[in-house]
């Protein structure tokens with residue numbers, strides 16, 4: 204049986220864009236009888252907002268989404284991440300890095316990554332024999348980076364459920380952090396360890412994470428888990444009228460805001476349904492309607508634009 208996961212980060216409330224991605228994942232799962240695991244990705248220390256986990260789960264339930272297992276929390280899985288980390292460092296596939304963000308910015312001749320961060324130029328590759336040596340030599344607590352292979356094995360290709368045939372050369376992305384200086388696992392490592400442990404076979408997420416896929420494929424291989432690689436689908440995002448990813452600057456599009464305005468879930472589901480390419484959806488839809496009407500092949504392949512008219516329509520009676 205296929206297994207998928209809903210993996211919200213409790214960094215704030217669910218907005219229409221995240222809700223649409225979760226809905227796509229859930230509809231695909233329920234249509235095809237995949238098992239759904241709910242995993243809270245609560246490792247990203249400073250960005251985690253206390254109390255937002257409960258709000259996120261409430262928003263998902265309010266829309267009518269459910270899950271078969273969980274919630275599990277990444278903050279409870281430290282031992283599993285540590286074991287994977289040791290496996291990688293012992294095999295020489297990862298190394299300690301003491302560079303600060305500022306130093307990386309100054310050293311990087313490479314262009315900036317999509318998220319505005321600099322591509323790591325490899326300064327600490329081969330620089331320290333051990334983590335303890337990195338600490339002793341510099342007086343800094345090192346992060347751990349994954350060493351991207353220098354050969355063509357770093358050219359990763361996959362058939363994406365939404366994006367089609369994809370090829371990304373991971374060498375262009377730079378060695379990436381798998382554990383932060385405070386010892387906690389970073390996103391890329393935690394996701395692979397968790398997906399593999401839960402037997403996840405289907406990953407459905409936003410297109411903003413497409414460059415995570417080659418990194419994660421390399422981690423599966425490095426951890427000897429290549430036989431467990433999932434099938435990936437990266438759905439186009441919802442953007443504002445300016446073409447940029449939906450965010451605060453486009454006004455409040457959080458589900459709890461609409462709920463506070465008295466907007467019923469059926470209204471939100473109707474808009475999300477149209478954004479899934481369902482044309483014959485009514486003005487108040489149920490999750491069961493969407494499950495009946497949803498056709499994965501009708502999903503729009505271009506980003507969805509959230510407009511002022513959409514906002515007005517949601518609030519109109």
Ligand code: GLU
Pocket residue numbers: 210211212244394407408412
């Ligand atoms: N927690 C991530 C997010 O909310 C999703 C990660 C993933 O699906 O791999 O964007």
